[in-house]
Amino acid sequence: MRILVTGGAGFIGSNFIRHMLSARQDCRILNLDALTYAGNLENLSDVSQDPRYEFVRGDIADPEDVGRCFSGSLDAVINFAAESHVDRSIEDSAAFIRTNVTGVQVLLEAARKQGVKRFVQVSTDEVYGSLGPQGRFRETTALAPNSPYAASKAAADLLVRSYHITHQMDVVTTRCSNNYGPYQFPEKLIPLMILNAVESRPLPVYGDGLYTRDWIHVEDHCRALELVLEKGRAGAVYNIGGDREEQNLQVVRRILQAVGRSEELIQYVQDRPGHDRRYAIDASLIRSELSWRPRVPFEEGLQQTVRWYQSHSQWVQGVRSGDYVNYYRRMYEKRGETLSALKKPATAQGTAGQGSRQG
Ligand code: NAD
Numbered sequence: 001m002r003i004l005v006t007g008g009a010g011f012i013g014s015n016f017i018r019h020m021l022s023a024r025q026d027c028r029i030l031n032l033d034a035l036t037y038a039g040n041l042e043n044l045s046d047v048s049q050d051p052r053y054e055f056v057r058g059d060i061a062d063p064e065d066v067g068r069c070f071s072g073s074l075d076a077v078i079n080f081a082a083e084s085h086v087d088r089s090i091e092d093s094a095a096f097i098r099t100n101v102t103g104v105q106v107l108l109e110a111a112r113k114q115g116v117k118r119f120v121q122v123s124t125d126e127v128y129g130s131l132g133p134q135g136r137f138r139e140t141t142a143l144a145p146n147s148p149y150a151a152s153k154a155a156a157d158l159l160v161r162s163y164h165i166t167h168q169m170d171v172v173t174t175r176c177s178n179n180y181g182p183y184q185f186p187e188k189l190i191p192l193m194i195l196n197a198v199e200s201r202p203l204p205v206y207g208d209g210l211y212t213r214d215w216i217h218v219e220d221h222c223r224a225l226e227l228v229l230e231k232g233r234a235g236a237v238y239n240i241g242g243d244r245e246e247q248n249l250q251v252v253r254r255i256l257q258a259v260g261r262s263e264e265l266i267q268y269v270q271d272r273p274g275h276d277r278r279y280a281i282d283a284s285l286i287r288s289e290l291s292w293r294p295r296v297p298f299e300e301g302l303q304q305t306v307r308w309y310q311s312h313s314q315w316v317q318g319v320r321s322g323d324y325v326n327y328y329r330r331m332y333e334k335r336g337e338t339l340s341a342l343k344k345p346a347t348a349q350g351t352a353g354q355g356s357r358q359g
């Protein structure tokens, strides 16, 4: 089986590549990634010498780059490549439209022309919008994205759907809840809070901290994607979730406990505009059709993840070099974090506060 994985140098893509190479002897993988701030070849250093793995640097929104990857025969394409952070999409949505919408159109067109057997679009539960205190997202829930990130992913889902209806392409879309685990870029809640706690810096909780996410370990997501790739029904959408709802404050408290730090580090900061109150996934379709279920209990997965970040300081240093410090200052100073102890490296470009909006 020869697969094109796009965005394989990011968090979930790199975990998926590692998972597939270890689970499937017959698997050959071509990884197409633009290596944006979120893409990091260090995430794959342990498999980079595997003869079944190959990396190509390129942009999914560029038909030439994509064309180079479709020259050999491909059994499947699985698209992870995306701009993936809600807060960045609020600052500037342009890259989100280019990668998450145009990029998907370019990939679909190439896959159609080359007669690729299967196209898997890795989407998100955020396309459904926000839930009140009750209920869970089903695959039939109406799309109601609230952030530019979610809107761009919803647009892609509709494009994928249209290629199935119009061109009879074999496509499958997955909508997963919030992932956590090793190699996640520390702009997302769990790795950011772990690193801040380890360094005794403030933990910036948005709003009242009572926002709810349905957490899933990345390895459980990868096992689901392997099943979908092989056995998913053409044209289907599958929700994937960890069946584990937690409020942000609960997650932050667990992290502080795991790291052995006081709750005094919690700092309430300005809320995210358009912040979705609650996500919860009904994953009964993939459970019944593909016999998948999440295996990693949240407490255990979180402990492992805390230990992973504590024991990978070189990786952490690598991803926080470059623009990360500027990003952190820009994002959190405007939110009112007062004690930011992250120092700006002498080599960093730009000024703190650059690009900030009101607030
Ligand atoms: P990530 O930000 O860690 O990685 C994205 C990867 O895509 C990076 O390696 C980046 O270099 C690459 N990329 C960005 N623009 C590109 C372009 N134009 N061409 C080629 N490569 C490009 O994201 P992630 O958290 O690993 O998410 C992967 C996918 O899963 C995304 O599509 C996201 O929407 C989806 N998803 C993520 C979560 C989550 O909790 N992280 C949950 C559900 C769905």
Ligand code: TYD
Pocket: 086, 087, 178, 187, 188, 189, 190, 192, 204, 205, 206, 207, 211, 212, 213, 248, 272
């Ligand atoms: P995030 O990891 O950005 O994922 P998403 O917005 O895609 O769900 O955020 C998860 C939750 O944590 C969300 O409710 C926003 C909140 N959050 C904070 O309270 N503080 C932070 O510094 C970050 C990054 C997120």
